[in-house]
Amino acid sequence: MLLAQPLAGAQAADLRDSVQHPSANTAARTAVSSQLRASTEVAEVADGGSPLLSFATVGGAGAVAAISAAFVLGDPAKRRAEQTKAAGGNEKAAVQSYFNTQGFERWSKIYSESDEVSKVQKDIRDGHAQTVDKVLALLDSSGGVKGISICDAGCGTGSLAIPLALRGAAVSASDISQAMAGESRSRYEAELAKGAAAPSTAPTFEASDLESLKGQWDTVACLDVLIHYDQNNVDGMIRHLASLADKQLILSFAPKTLYYSALKRVGELFGGKNKATRAYLHAEADIEAALNKAGFDVVHKDLTATSFYFSRLFQAKRKGGR
Numbered sequence: 001m002l003l004a005q006p007l008a009g010a011q012a013a014d015l016r017d018s019v020q021h022p023s024a025n026t027a028a029r030t031a032v033s034s035q036l037r038a039s040t041e042v043a044e045v046a047d048g049g050s051p052l053l054s055f056a057t058v059g060g061a062g063a064v065a066a067i068s069a070a071f072v073l074g075d076p077a078k079r080r081a082e083q084t085k086a087a088g089g090n091e092k093a094a095v096q097s098y099f100n101t102q103g104f105e106r107w108s109k110i111y112s113e114s115d116e117v118s119k120v121q122k123d124i125r126d127g128h129a130q131t132v133d134k135v136l137a138l139l140d141s142s143g144g145v146k147g148i149s150i151c152d153a154g155c156g157t158g159s160l161a162i163p164l165a166l167r168g169a170a171v172s173a174s175d176i177s178q179a180m181a182g183e184s185r186s187r188y189e190a191e192l193a194k195g196a197a198a199p200s201t202a203p204t205f206e207a208s209d210l211e212s213l214k215g216q217w218d219t220v221a222c223l224d225v226l227i228h229y230d231q232n233n234v235d236g237m238i239r240h241l242a243s244l245a246d247k248q249l250i251l252s253f254a255p256k257t258l259y260y261s262a263l264k265r266v267g268e269l270f271g272g273k274n275k276a277t278r279a280y281l282h283a284e285a286d287i288e289a290a291l292n293k294a295g296f297d298v299v300h301k302d303l304t305a306t307s308f309y310f311s312r313l314f315q316a317k318r319k320g321g322r
């Protein structure tokens with residue numbers, strides 16, 4: 001049946017690239033749901049570089065079948081193993097290499113105003129922008145960021161770091177990808193060139209992985225990065241990020257849902273040539289428990305879900321207010 005068919009080569013390749021993102025697994029699932037839909041929509045998948053339709057739009061038996069097919073495409077463990085092997089056995093090196101090369105090309109375009117994006121990429125852009133706007137609104141509503149020190153860990157192209165700096169925060173932005181860190185610096189400079197007022201403390205943009213970050217900031221933000229850490233490593237990473245934050249931690253991550261677990265189980269029952277995703281999803285309870293253990297209480301939760309972007313936002317404050 002239709003569902004058992006893998007996506008065509010270009011579609012699968014696009015899907016593989018597109019799934020380096022919190023929206024990824026939604027994307028993988030929805031890629032297949034699109035195969036249930038009209039062929040015009042499937043064509044859009046190929047064009048889009050990412051799959052179509054919200055998982056929520058898939059229902060009943062179709063959902064089960066779509067789930068099956070999605071995981072034929074998207075066995076995360078195998079995909080990760082392949083990429084890690086290509087990077088000499090080091091998974092973090094594989095992520096770094098991706099975000100310095102094709103991942104940089106893809107995501108810097110998505111995180112921009114470029115018209116050279118598909119409808120799907122545009123949807124991911126819009127979803128991500130919502131997450132950033134929510135973080136800015138949270139910080140604005142709690143007294144603003146002027147003079148506050150903020151670490152943006154895994155800053156990407158500076159979508160959060162730049163507006164924070166222009167609002168007067170003392171921003172330390174970093175990313176494992178030199179290309180991403182450089183792009184965020186260029187975009188910040190472009191804002192100044194366009195007439196934005198330079199803040200009294202200039203932001204810094206550095207290439208650094210999360211593990212190597214040292215310092216103390218009022219607030220540590222880490223948006224859509226934990227997807228690159230498995231649960232064994234995410235606890236330690238949250239502990240580390242917490243040790244850097246005097247007052248609050250703002251994290252976003254791809255939430256692990258029942259749907260995803262079902263998907264994974266079904267995927268184990270099928271083989272398939274195309275392996276799509278390397279994303280890790282995290283149970284909200286696990287993230288919250290890690291934050292609690294690190295001395296933080298989650299004070300605000302939000303979810304951004306567009307058709308292709310799916311990200312849970314946690315604002316956590318140090319217990320007892322340090």
Ligand SMILES: C[S@@+](CC[C@H](N)C(=O)[O-])C[C@H]1O[C@@H](n2cnc3c(N)ncnc32)[C@H](O)[C@@H]1O
Pocket residue numbers: 020021022092095096099111153154155156157158159160174175176177180208209210211222223224225228
């Ligand atoms: C999906 S992007 C999100 C970027 C940015 N936080 C934002 O929301 O606009 C993920 C970013 O995490 C970075 N990244 C992945 N693993 C990392 C690590 N171990 N340390 C630092 N950055 C990492 C990637 O290079 C990429 O720029």
